[in-house]
Amino acid sequence: MSATAAGSSAASSIAGVSSSSSAPEVRVVGGALRGTLESGVAVFRGVPFAAAPVGALRLAAPQPAGSWDGVRPAQAYGPPPPQSDVLGGGPSSQGVVGGDPAGGDWLTVNVFTPEPDPAARLPVLVWIHGGAYTIGASDRPEYDGGHLARDGQVVVVTFNYRVGMEGFAQIAGAPPNRGLLDQVAALEWVRENIAVFGGDPDLVTVFGESAGGGSVAALLAMPRAVGLFRRAIAQSVQGTYFSTELAADIAAACAGELGLRPTVADLAATDPDLLVVAGDSIAATLAERAGRWGRPAHRSVLFAPVVDGEVLASTPWQAVAAGAGRGVDLLVGHTRDEQRLFTAMAGQLGQVSAEQAAVALRDFAPGPDGARRYRDAYPDAGPAELYELVLSDWSFRMPTLHLAEAQIAGGGQVHLYELTWRAPGLGGALGACHGLDVPLVFGNLSSGQPAMLLGEVPSAQAVALSARMRAAWTTFAAQGDPGWPAYDPDRRRTQIFDASPEVAAYPEEKSRLIWLTHSFSILPLVGT
Template sequence: MTVAEPEASKSRPDVRVVAGRLRGVRESGAAVFRGIPFAEPPVGSLRFAAPRPVQSWSGVREALAYGPPPPQGGHFGRDASSRDASGDDWLTVNVWSPDPAPGVGLPVMVWIHGGGYVIGTSGLPEYDGGRLARDGVVVVTFNYRVGFEGFAQIEGAPANRGLLDQVAALAWVRDNIRGFGGDPDRVTVFGQSAGAGSVAALLAMERAAGLFRRAVAQSATGTLFTPELAADISAACAAELGLRPTTADLSAVDPRRLSVAADAVGATMDRWAPRWGRAAYRSITFSPVIDGEILTVTPWQALADSAGRDIELLVGHTRDEQRLFTAISGLLGEVGEEEAAKALDVLAPGADGAQRYREAFPTARPDELYELVHSDWLFRMPSLHLAEARTTAGGQAHVYELTWPAPGMGGALGACHGLDVPLVFGNLDRGQTALLIGEAPSPEAEALSARMRTAWTSFAAHGDPGWPGYDTDRRLVQRFDTESTVSAYPEDPSRRIWQDHTFSPLPLMGDQGLPGDRLRSARSI
């Protein structure tokens, strides 16, 4: 494309990337470039394909606005049928640099957003990289395909397209970040929730080898799908439209319709429980797939087998991961023995897992047991097991736990899932942050954010966040709180319950037939 070149000024930094010239803007001491395409729009003939390199442009491309978010489900008040009017250029990156000049050689931090693999965009105010950049790093955020577009198992299309987008974004960083003052040999990839699960998957992917030197996984998800489960869920989503999960049937379907169909399936997960098991219980419609080609083994197995052993790892979680989800579902203060017993039965490891939880936490109320097993299954133990796998194989990892309770909602959320994001980015007064931090950040919040930013940027620069590495003897971790301390891993009862568990891809449970026989009808079309 040809873009008109406006008059340059000192407030409009100009850089050259492989595809052409860019002009950004200066904001609060950092040069900012938004909405830079790192791949061709995955539409038309490229729908459901692996990302393709972006074509070059002539002139100067204005890099002032975030690219449109990829198609996604309707969660947290968002309407899945709505579509961003600014186009289909979903695959874009954003860069914040304190000194955008070649040869400066600053550490680079590349953020992968979360959202359960079904929602998310890099343009959220919470992910503004300006505060981190002022601490002396180049910050990169980007969009990747989520939901049906990124993770549905579709016949004729590569699996894990969202992960392939992430690899393409990291390859763009390798090829272009020097022009923004960054060092392509000092790239740290960091992410939270599904973003941390993506970081873990990248550690296991041969295609990502050499694209980053360090990795930070904040509350890594433990969910991966077998191809059979992924295909069954995709078939159910396509069946909502009377179609098959093939490129022939779906390539011309408006992405909004597929998002709505996936939401419809997600809203009726209870009836899919006999087939989809834990995925249905937690209403998980999409996750990375162990497909045997793009992702061949789980991250825990890969690390145990010494994959990416030269990549330095920082990993951790919050203490009360589940609390936010309990509040969102309206169950805060409402969980009784029946809900706790079901959660233990479905999620606790092994035949005696429920009993072991009750013995390990003899005074715990039903709501506490409910939150413990949910937190452990989905975030806390998958994160800890990454560190365990790395250190057992002879590598090094640093571990942390955030125990500072969120002041929002009168403190009812505790140290909940997602609280680490505004603290790490330093964005305590924008976006959805007020729900967690409160309307006016306290001095304690500001001080804790400064400590976490220092740890993350120090790790990105030198591989040392400021506390000892984790080992299976002392199990030392950094506890982030009003008074941060280094101590033995605080959640040892949970660790012991899960120590012999293997996080395997979630399977398809059986072939009992689908509601209304819609899947069989779709297959006959």
């Protein structure tokens, strides 16, 4: 807590803010909150931004959170939404059925602020976690916002949103894209409440990685999100957006595992853990369903935002190219070796065969001659490199680049980066893999998953690179300029984050040309 905050007793009492050496307090719309003071940062965890989506609100659009009497402790994260426990192998929903909200407070925010004083007017960074729209929660150690808030003098907000069946399944009688609607509700809570934490509601930057990056792209395209953020950072944008037909067919398969129909009438009274198990069962057989569901089945993507014509009227690339992002400062980028992490997780490092590479090129390279174009562009690449190139490009790299180019086409400005620094984890075998940017941006280099990527003791290079990236993100949040020139289609200037960062032409020129005329369109139901 700063001397300014501690000494502004009159202003604090007027705004409903108070503090002590160990328990800062604020008053939001719903009531008073008591947080904790951690290394100079006031932290408030597990604050509801919407009512628990259980009972009559199950599978519904988010509704306003209720109020409370007295001072509510805000010192523990809220429970994660229903999902698989990828570490333990079972559901971890802490879910409930019926009207009892205990354990169903999935929709909560966490705020990290170096200056809980309404006069501070600090930039605000709102994080959307990834997880293939199927897993993820804000309580992961790598998402702790303390370093970013303290070092960058920004307010950091993280939150949970519904994933999997609860958030993205196309269910008759339920609004589509409930996970995206949760994100809008969280941003509305930020607009209404962030000032008492020292944040500026007119200076909000939304940022996210992977499915979180795809969510940021979707928010740019959503009329309901207009005016809720001034800037956006999309990291490794996941490029999957489903048609209603594809999403409905997947939902029917998941519900069918339980002998149910994909309707609110059948599913709203079903234990959330059972929906998780049903989804996991279908995910385990996705390879068998590729003839019907196409590329998402090949990539084990069971859920994604649905282009439904209402919540999401078009793909982000279409909307942004038409000018949806013109008034939003945009920063986008990806890692060099996006696919490497998934190859390692599948136990395929050094094991990719020529046949596997050929199948990947057939299924994911753009156009009828895409496979040939990859082989011509990368004549010295072996099967493993070709396999990773085409999967990196389809999944994350080219969706991200095309979002940058759509922003320019729509009359906006964008800054582009690529992370090329080779992570030391697993002897450097992971390269600049998917997710490497997350610990570097948050500055959490030795807890949770980052230890696998960066080693038990982060190197001096990792510490220095993290400081550079945090400075770029927070400067962009404050000023709209991360410190390097804007991207343009002629010079294609890109910030390269490596041991020795530099600004250079976009490094993935060969892939850019292969995908130049490709349109990332709605993923359809391909078989009947």
